[in-house]
Amino acid sequence: MRIHLGTDHAGLEFSTDLQHYLAGQGHEIVDHGPTEYDPLDDYPSFCINAARAVVRDEQAGVAALGIVFGGSGNGEQIAANKVHGIRAALVWSLATAELAREHNAANVIAIGARQHSFDEVKGFIDAFIMTPFSGEERHARRIAQLAEYEQTGAISGHEIV
Numbered sequence: 659m660r661i662h663l664g665t666d667h668a669g670l671e672f673s674t675d676l677q678h679y680l681a682g683q684g685h686e687i688v689d690h691g692p693t694e695y696d697p698l699d700d701y702p703s704f705c706i707n708a709a710r711a712v713v714r715d716e717q718a719g720v721a722a723l724g725i726v727f728g729g730s731g732n733g734e735q736i737a738a739n740k741v742h743g744i745r746a747a748l749v750w751s752l753a754t755a756e757l758a759r760e761h762n763a764a765n766v767i768a769i770g771a772r773q774h775s776f777d778e779v780k781g782f783i784d785a786f787i788m789t790p791f792s793g794e795e796r797h798a799r800r801i802a803q804l805a806e807y808e809q810t811g812a813i814s815g816h817e818i819v
């Protein structure tokens with residue numbers, strides 16, 4: 659699996675640890691930065707670049723996921739979700755990691771590096787990577803509605819006001 663990472667100063671140390679951990683599991687890691695600690699850096703471009711790379715890989719038929727993280731994961735999730743084709747879920751427990759795949763087919767997760775121990779986060783990430791999308795019709799239908807809205811501003815059969 660190719661895994662794209664994006665963070666900010668709040669997640670930089672975490673990112674280094676995560677790169678070692680994931681590489682040790684045989685994953686191909688692409689780091690979208692930052693490359694050095696700057697307490698005034700801004701997460702949007704790092705996370706958007708990671709998310710865009712996930713979409714590019716998907717379009718090329720390459721199996722890829724993204725992980726974005728900062729102090730809370732909130733801004734990082736928001737940034738990733740600005741990219742068309744991204745379904746970024748905020749993961750804060752094993753259950754939300756599994757549901758992000760089972761129900762939402764999330765292709766990016768956001769994690770708050772200041773909210774968890776690294777050991778805890780390893781569990782979330784393992785669960786995210788190993789859990790498949792359920793494929794159940796109701797979940798596929800909802801994901802398709804989001805994609806339709808993203809592309810057209812409408813959802814067939816539903817009123818958007």
Ligand SMILES: O=C[C@H](O)[C@H](O)[C@H](O)COP(=O)(O)O
Binds near residue numbers: 666733
């Ligand atoms: O949602 C945003 C992230 O949690 C950022 O990592 C956080 O806001 C950075 O905070 P500060 O600039 O105070 O280190």
